[in-house]
Every structure is written in structure tokens, then in C-alpha cells.
Amino acid sequence: MKHIPRDKSLDSTLDVLREGFPFILNRSRSYQSDIFQIRLLGMKTICLHGQDGAALFCDNEQFMRTGAIPRRIQTTLMGLHGIQTLDDGKHRRRKELFMSVMTPDSLHKLMEFMAADWRYSIKQWTMQEQVVLFPEVQELLCRAACAWTGVPLAEEEVAPRTRDFRRMVDAFGGVGPRHWRGKRARSRAESWIKGIIRQIRNKELQVPEASVAYRVAWHRDVDGKLLSLQMAAIELINIIRPITAIGWYITFAALALHEYPETKARLQAGDEEYLGWFVHEVRRFYPFAPFLGNIVREDFEWKGYKFPKGRLVLLDVYGTNRDKGQWHQPGQFRPERFRAWDGSAFNFIPQGGGDYLTGHRCAGEWLTIETLKLAVTYLTKGMTYDVPPQNLGFPLDRMPTLPRSGFIIENVRPTGAVGAAPRALGCPFHRQMA
Template sequence: MTFSDLKTADSTIALLRDPYRYISRRAADLGEDVFETRLLLRQTTCMTGAEAAGVFYDPARFQRAGAAPPPLQKTLFGQGGVQGLDGEHHRKRKAMFLQIIQPDRVEVLAELVTQHWRRAVGYWALAGQIDLYPQLQLLLTRAVCEWAGVPLPEAEVENRTRQLTALFDDAGDIGLGHRRSRAARKAAESWTADVIKQIRSGRLAVPDWSAASIIAHHQEPDGRPMEPRVAAVELLNVLRPTVATAVYITFVAHALEAHPTWRERLAQGNGTEDLAFIEEVRRTYPFFPAAAAIVREEFDWRGHRFPQGRRVLLDLYGTNHDPRTWQQPTRFDPERFLREDPDPFAFVPQGGGDPAVHHRCPGEPVATRLMGTALDQLTRHLTYTPVQPLAAVDYRRLPALPKGGYRIKSISARRH
């Protein structure tokens, strides 16, 4: 098949050109919440909106085994992890993540991250100017490894940060980036598998509550521990997305600059409105475009047949901007989160439904807490100046980021 065949027979190019808005724009053009197309040479059904999310997260209708496109399994997700499990096996593995991410553990991580922010500010002040996104990757890698019970000698920080970042930052690429991401997965899995083996053999002592310990000792439904390779994937399922929070934190900085009235209001406030601002950042800024599942048994919905085995994509970005559930969806308005709690199928930046039962992300408390730490630092503990005029967000990049990064200068700790 040639490039031009792909262009006409397959919507992959259209999706890659506008990964966050392709589904909602096409659905709006067709006047439907559901449409069929070919993506990555496979017949695919795309869905958008809160009602579609309710259907998508029904485990009787959909399974996750075989849902992730192979290029993403070899990079972003790895093989054998919780993302591709179903039923009882999924619930049990998911309970392991919820145990790792208990509220008091999240507070410990937030405290570590705050300490690393304070330390980093000293270096940033000397550096003159910094690009926030790569600096946050380093800071978060240091903090999450310490928290998770993964030894990280200072000499390895840059290399491991590069690897963890390549797992998500290069995974959406189709060329060189994809190869970099695959190589990073191999190296990172071998690293975390070694940590698991060391814990199991008693050569490495880590706290019982740490992610590495919980994963090393987790029992599968058959009572056995996970294979080291699978445990390695699950440990990376904690490290990688915590480092990926650097994307959201960069957007917090971007949103504070874009909405100076809110910056001032938060800086003067006592923190009670911080979460509303953070939720509006997660709603409005792009991160994960869509979630994938496979039809378990044939059914019909909204006049569309969903045949068994069909891959289905749920539009996350578009659902967060659906005018039927969000008034003036493109307006940045944190007050909407002060007025009411969001519907679990309408607000889906990290998936929908119930994290204990569905495939919704278990890491939302980590993401929102670390965004909160960053917001506190940026508004109440630091002074800095953006280097360039506010850049637009690059919607073609995966994950999206401000064009040219987010550079700041004249950084110093505020005296209280």
C-alpha cells in the first residue's frame, strides 16, 4: 500500500494531523456521536460525548485485551500490564494500584516533590533561564523514584529521566521517535525488572508501602507473584505517568500566564480554589486524545452496529469540550468546578467511570496533587518572568505542549 492509498482508504493521516480534534470535528460534520472509519488499516468505530462514554465503559460490552495498537504496546504501555486486562484479573491488579496511591501516600509524594522544587529553584536561579518541561521531568523522576522505592544514583538521573520521558513523549511519533521510545522501553523494563528481582531476593530493602514493594509482592488470581517482566511493566506504570505530569504542570504555568486575573486571585487566596483551576486545566488542555477498547459481543447503539472484535475509540479531548455538557466549552472558567462536581462520564481527561471497576486512571489524585504543588510554588513561593510572549499550544504534537516549550527567567524564591 502506498502513501496515497493510505490517504484515501484510511483516516490515519487525518488523525495524526489533528489528533485531539479529529474525532469531535468529524462527528460534528456528520451530526452523529458515532462514526466508522479506517485507522491504522483497521476498521474502527469512533465515539464522542458523555453518553458514548457511559456505553464505552460498560465492561459487558467492551474488553481491553487486544485494544492497544501494537506500536503503543511496544512503547507507551508495554505488554502484560493492567491496561490490557479484563474482569476479575483486572479488578485485582487495579486494586494493587489503588493501594499504592492511597491518600496518605500521595501526601508523602507531594512533600517529596515540594522538597525537590525548593532544591531545583536554587539551580534555576543560577542558570538564568530554564525550559520548564525538561526541568520538571528531572525533578519528578528524582521524587517518584525515591517515593516508589527505586534506587536512583545521582549519576543515573539524566539517563533514567530520558528513558521514562521517551516512553510517553516519543510514543506518538511514527519515525525516529518511535524507535527511541522502543529502545527506552527495553532499557527501562530491564531496569525495573532488576529492582523487582532484588526486592524478592532480599538484596534490596524498601519500605512495605512503597510501589516497588507492593508490586514485587502482589499475588495474581492464581496466588503466584507476577512474572518479573510484567511486574517491571507495572512499576513503570507508576514511574512513567508521574513523570508525565510534567506536561500538565507546564500547562498550569501556561494557564496562569494566560489568565492573570486568576493568577492574582489564587496568589491572594488560601488554596481553596486551587483544585477548581487545576480541574479546568485538565478539562481544557489536551493530553490523552482517546481511549481504545474492543467490542466483546455485538450490539447496536444509536443506529450503529458494533460488531464483535471491532476496535472502538472514545474521544477524551472532545468529550471534555462537548457543548451539550459544558457551557461555553472553549472558555477557561474554573468557577464551573466550584459550582458542581463533574459527571464521571463527561469529565474524562484521564478516562471515565470508577477507577476501581473501570479502566479509568488510578493516578488522578497524584496528577491533581502534583499540579497543586506546582500551582502553590508558581503563585506563592517563586517569582519569575516568562522569556517569550505566551505561545499557542501545538495541537499536532503528542502530547501537546506550548510551541517552543515554556521558558522562564529571573527565577527566585519569594521571601515571606
């Protein structure tokens, strides 16, 4: 039996907080190993890095989600006992609900809402001396997400509801006040959405049967029973909240356009293939998710290493997307690299790996890609703006992270050069099923 390298620290929790995103990558390079062991909050934990580790991590026969996500993250980011904590038939049944709304027609409707909100927001920004892009884009996304799902949202509610979704995500790597704000935000959001679900079930709120809110309200789990009001609210939030979280990616996309102006010129020329590469490179290059967690189901061996039952295992998301063995010059921003990408489900994992239905790949990944494409189109062709001097650095020891300024723009002017929302292709899962 081969020995798994062990980190020298008695407990690595403070090191994780101090180093942030590159914690696993740093040690993988230091130990020259894609597997090593640490103690995290006192628990023995195996860390995996790289394509082979990602493929192993996504093997549902060896691992389970139950018990892998700390309660403090469930009570802020994901909701207690939501889809991210389920396994086997329960997970598949709940995932089918999420995948059912990721069809081409459904995504195209979302893109139409977003396109309208981009045009509305750009007009508003022309009347402002300066615009902080990050919170503004999140409000845009929240409006569109609620319209798409069928959740009523008055204009005066947009800012506070968006702020609550942002605080849930921001609490992921937070302690103290950040965590408390996230818990309070989730409590408010769940109370609000439970009321929506109750109204739909009582026929007090009429929403289309094809709408996301209707599907969630009337979804039946593997036991044939409707989800509880609480669980239905959690899962509907698990569709809306991630859409607002795309604001992090959009802000990084704006940063990339600013720092790599040659990409903006090519995008303005209308190179659709390059647009796809650019969006992928934003998701690969900039930090979004640091790692994922799993629990070993039963003892097993892998490459001569023993994985004991019940052991927590972390997959290095950030570092796998920057693995020198898979990516040439991973520290450089080069969209062209995706010209030769093999489409692997395990070497490019910004939103998890494996397949969409049973793996750890986010059901909303293709929604994210389409949303980013639309955002980049408006940033490059739908408006002009100036970027004043500001602090555009982003700390890797903060999870999630963002340019410190939030990305300030000024002198915004619409161009009117963007037409109707592009036809969304939908998730590859649906294209394969067609």
C-alpha cells in the same frame, strides 16, 4: 437498525495524524452525530463522542481492553500485556495493586518528596540565566517518584532516566525516529527496574514493606503467582512513568498562569477552592490524551446502532472535555465553570471515565490532581520569575503536545512563602471505602 455515519475517507489514518487531537471532535460536529465509523489502519472503527458515549464505553459487559491497544504503543508507552490490556478478574486484581498505593498517607508522603524537590529545584534555577520548565519539572517529578516508590536513583542518573520516561510517552503518537527512541528507552527502563525487583526479592535491596516497589515485587495475580520479573518491572514503570508525565500538565498550568494573569492573582490570595477549579480546568482545556480504545465483546445494540463483535471503538477524550452540550463556551479557559460541575464520571474524562477500580479511570488521577495543586502553589507563591518572549504555541497535530519553547522562565527567585506539603486527601475511592 440505524445507520452509523461513515467518514468519506477510504482510510482515516493519515487524517488522524494530520489533525491530531480534534480528529473525532471535528467529525462529530461535521456529521452532527456522537457516533460515526472510520477505517483506521484498515480496521473498521466506531468513534464515540460525548457523555453518553463515554458511559457506554466504560461498560465492561459490552467491551474489553484485550486487543484494543496496538503493539507499537505497548512496546513504548505501556509495556507488553500491562494493566491497560487486561479484563475482568485479571484487571481488577492488578488494579487493586495500583489503588492500594493511592491512600491519603501514601500520597502525602509523595507530596512531601515533591515539596522538597520543588525547593531544591528552585534554588538551582536561581543560578541559571534561563530555565526551560518542562524538562526541569520532569526531573523533579522523577526524583520524587523514585524516592516514593523505593527505587534507588543517584543524582547522575536523574537526567537519563527522566529522558527515557519522556521518550516512552513521546512515542505515543510518533512514527520513525520518535517510535524507535521510545522502544529503546523502554528496553533500558525495563532492564533497570527488573534489576531492582530482583534485588528486592533476593533481599539484596531493603525497602519498606509499605513501599510501592515492595508491593509490586511481591504482588500475586489471580492465579496466586508472583508477577514475572518482566511484568513486575512493567507495572512499577506504569506507576513512575505517569508521574513524570504530569510534567506536561504542569507546563500547561504555567502557560495558563501566564496567559490568564487574573487566575494567578486569585491563586496567590490563597483561594483553596479556586485552586481545585484551576487544576481541573487545566486538565479539561489543554490537550493531553486524544482518545481511548476498546473492543466489542459480543454483538449488541445501542440507541438503535449495531456494535459487531470484535469491532474497535474509540472514545473521544479531547472532544468530550470540550463538548458544547456539556460545557458552556468550552473554548474559553474558565476555572469558575467547575463551581457548578455535577461531578459526572463521564463528561469530564481527561484521564478516562467510569469508576477507579473497574472503569477506565486512571488509578493515578488523584495523584495527578494533588501534584498539580502543589506545583501551582509553588509557581504562584513559592517563587517569582519572568517569562521572556518565546513561542508558546502548541500544535494539535502532535500527540503528545507541548508549548514549542518548553516554557522558558528567567530571573527565578524563591519566596519562602510555601510551608509544609498540604495534607493529601487521597483518591475518592479510598474516601468512599473509609
